Amino acid sequence: MTATVEPEVGRSRLRKEDARLITGRTRWTDNLTLPGLLHVAFLRSTSAHARIASIDTSAAKTKPGVIAILTGADLAEEQGSLPCAWPITEDMKAPPAPSLAVDTVNFAGEAIAVVIARSKAEAHDALEVIDVDYDELPVVLDLATAIDDADLVHPDLGTNKSALWVFDSAEAGTGSDVEEAIAGAEVLIERTFRQQRLIPSFMEPRSVVVDPTGEQLTVWSSTQIPHILRLMLALTTNTPEHKIRVIAPDVGGGFGGKLQVTPEEVVCLLAAKRLGKPVKWTESRSESLVSAHHGRDQLQKLTLAARRDGTVTGLKVELLADMGAYLRLVTPGVPILGAFMFNAIYKFPAYRFACTNVFTNKTPTDAYRGAGRPEATFAIERLMDELAAELDMDPIAVREQNWIKNDEFPFTTVAGMTYDSGDYEAATARAKELFDYDGLRAEQQERRRRGDVVQLGIGTSTFTEMCGLAPSRVLGSLAYGAGGWEHAAIRMLPSGKVEVVTGSSPHGQGHETAWSQIVADQLGVPFDHIEVLHGDTQISPRGLDTYGSRSLTVGAMAVLKAGEKVIAKARKIAAHLMECAEDDLQFAGGQFTVRGTDKSTGITDVALAVFAAHDLPDGIEPSLDAEATFDPENFSFPHGTHLCATEVDTETGHVKIRKYVCVDDIGKVINPMIVDGQVHGGLAQGLAQALYEEAIHDETGTLTTGTFADYLVPSAVDLPSFVTDRTVSPSTTNALGVKGVGEAGTIASTPAVVNAVIDAVRHLGVRDIPMPCTPMRVWSAIQGASTAESGIRGEAGGGLGSIDTAGGSR
């Protein structure tokens, strides 16, 4: 009876969701069709800043198949203002954010009218003949000059500055005064880094279907946040919350890009309500690139104070963060998530962070994988390399001199965070070994001596991050509009099978597999006997969804708590059935065993007995089902050491990644294969920021990287084979001992790559190259031209971007 079963947790299981995803047997939102379905197409502004003088829809209304055309004026009364849930300061300035622009457009790509037609093709044909007259307004594009308020994005606000958010360790009592540290510094490293604007580029384009024909409005959306969306749609459109059901079916990636309440969701809901018919909208890729929210986009002015022996003494961070034209769901808070991470793993005695959020006439920014933390990590890890270069020290030695030692955990940082556990020494030692650090350093020296055309560089990133969003009380202290808990339920079916309901909403993370592994071990039921349900507010009524690497550390903890309640209930009944005291029972492998005997009963037998309910103890309800809501007591602080070797072709500026090693410490691991997948994907996105991706606007505010021919997302061919490994410092703040991993690769890798590029050519006089490190920028830097962008702005390269727009191809 007590056969030893291999634990599920820790097994590299193939994901149970993959078969349906890979073979196309699932249904994405765009695959859904309903009787009488109508199709929605959006007319988008071609101007970045203009008053709408007139919109003439008369010709479009006569086009075949057109059912209705709505403009912002038509919806002005009912569309409300798109929600911003994170007013970071009491005096934060926020403009109204209509779903359809009413009288002014503030970025190119903003929706201004919508056609509803019988077919998608007819809707798009009608878009062609809508005539919009714009009175152009001055366009505000550049962060650094926007703060002068010469031209205003929103004249009613009187300024382009939305808010100033400050953390100062002297004022907070977490450290000393940074200005004193700077005044007394033996070494000052002052740098300005640009975090270029990125586009999340999820694989599945956004899609919305709204069915108004039932008692409830049913909304299917390719979203990360069905629960938040339901509440926000109710509040924004003044629809009773209980009359809205939101379903996120299988969702093809998000990376934060689908952590949003979108204009398209609001408009589809209003259109369906108005017409009494179901409607569908699915974006094209170019529509997605211009209108889905962007990420990053900061100007970082940094001052690091240190002693000549390499000890850091202070860090001052002054940020300008580009909000774009509007504040979306968490736009203002994204840079603030970085406020606690610039100090990273180092023991800075003094720290000041001041961030000015700025409006421009560009697509709004919001969360993108890492959200605030990649920007912080890039800055500090680049600075540590610069400090090492300044002092002629090894970059790893400088870090080690300053980082929190393993025996110092738990450690409260200068930013007021308490890191629960970590072992920077172990991760770094392992990474150096896998990388052959000394061997590559020797090769680098040899190539320098030889004056090789191809120079070798080594970049380091000993990152940490804060994730697992989030303790509700901390979110409250940061003025965030909601809590950070997560909900789960476990339902014991009469046949012994188990349904796990989770409030976090997967879109590629593998919740179904990981949650099944956890519950299989906890309840002692086979992996295949567990079904994980999610993503439908009717099936999983409570939840705060998936972002910020929170699903495992918060969502799975709720599952674990629900499981504990199930076991507790079952224990009472098992004791009753076996006529013993509860305390005499031990539970393992799915069996309640009377201590010291071979008498036992399985939890699935208890489930059947509960279903029959023929013989239950007095006062016990006939159900084992349980729910739990888990609110974490702390963030999760994964860390790791990433080492990158690049080969830089000094004749062309081309960068090749020769080797990439990362040793991550994410605490205990549920499924190593899923973790490897997360790390690989994260590295690809971090690397892409370092070398390839950049959203570029021309001087009129038009996005010139408007297709994947110009916005360069690397593919597998462009990436190296990653060497990944782990060290394990279990989290002490959750019972699973786990830390988040979804964003780690992205956060850590960007500075490792850029550090490596600089390291390859530092001996030629280069000390910075703006991201992405394109061949021309690298070559120009080597030429000593400057670290500026060499005059290249506003035009995309080659490909479709170079097609003659007047005549197309001839």
Next chain:
Amino acid sequence: MIPAAFDYVAPTTVDSAVRALAEAGDEAKVIAGGQSLLPVLRMRLAAPTKLIDLGRIPEMRGVRDGGDHLVIGAMTTHYDVQRDPLVAEHAELIKLATDTVADPQVRHRGTFGGSLAHADPAGDLLAPALALDARFIVSGMDGRRTVSAADFFVDFFTTALHQAEILVEVHVPKHTGWTAHYEKFQRVAQAWSIVGVAATVRAEAGKIAEARIALTNMASVPIRATAVEDALIGKQATAENIKSAAEHAAEGTSPTTDGNADPAYRQHLARVLTSRALTAAAGV
């Protein structure tokens, strides 16, 4: 991302395709593999009212031996060109450039002739066709005529094809025994060339007897690097001689500015990449 409505015909002979094109007038376009035209249609950058699909014309497909030259049907896919033994033997430069075109999906749909007639200066097959002095056989209502590579490419996305003419096949003079290399410089694998260099040489007794070099994306049309060729011919195939000849690579070029490169950088790349292409082609 939905094209405007258009009529569609798929003739099965060149003559009927030409007739259909002539009848349809200015608003018609021919579609080959669709790898360039379809994105343009889907973005509504063009809205022809009629598409004439050349995909069902057997005589336009395949490679055959024409004696002193190869005949490459305009509708031969990149995939078929890559694997054709005649191309490998007599026009290796075309095979090597075709290997670098986009990705396997595109190479299965896209065609040799479609790419040339599209005349994107960043396209990879234009320079090899020019380097090898290919002749373009075009068919119109008045019959067939032959256009030299030098005359075929007129401007950005513009060729010598008249409105009612179709590129039927390309005659590539045999370069048997020549060695070749196509040096492509790009940011990611499926991006267009920032600069490309097509080079092929014939060596005799360690000397460069003949050299043909053409540049991708260094002007509105592909251009021959004749100054480099002249500087090489008769010289020993050494690294120094190649490097010194390649210094002439940017002469006569007029490259454009885009997000990837400005003219000065492109001209620098042309010199560096020409040197590398020749080094590889000559096996130095």
